[in-house]
Amino acid sequence: MSESxxxxxxxxxxxxxxxxxxxxxxxxEAWVSKIAGLAAQFQGYMGANIFRPSAGSRGYTTIYRFDTHAHAAAWQASSEHAQTVAEVAHIIEGHESRNIMSGLEVWFDQTNATSPTP
Known part of the structure; x- marks a missing residue:
């Protein structure tokens, strides 16, 4: 099987x-539950986790899991996704950060690590 x-x-x-x-x-909070429920309607959806801000922060991270790149891309390119994201644009500071990972990269990506990588 080829790498691609x-x-x-x-x-x-x-x-x-x-x-x-x-x-x-x-x-x-209400919106993030809504968008996670919407993602669940797309083929290949495997679940979502919502990480709420720590004390003194207002940063949320939502992790969506899909079975293939094609299914994840279909969700992100959908009109439903775009329309739902637009609903909260007025309450978001700055730009969202989006990171797409697969394979071992999911376990070993240290982009936001607070401690040194072993």
Missing amino acids: TNQSNEQVVVAVSRTVKAGHEAEY
Whole structure:
């Protein structure tokens, strides 16, 4: 199997981080549940995890898991996704951060690590 074929068949993690404007956390919480439910309607969806901000922060990260790159790309390119993301643009500070990973990269990516990599 070629590397490109293997990559297209690997499970994919899409990590999306956003900073919510102060006072809009409850609105964002309702929205993030909505978008995770919408993602569940797409082929290949394997689940989502929502990481809420630590004390003194307003940064949320949502992790979506899909069975293939094609299914993850279909979700991200869908009109449903674009329309739902647009619903919260007014309560987001700055730009969202989106990271797409697959294979061992999911386990060993140290981009946001706070401690040194072994």
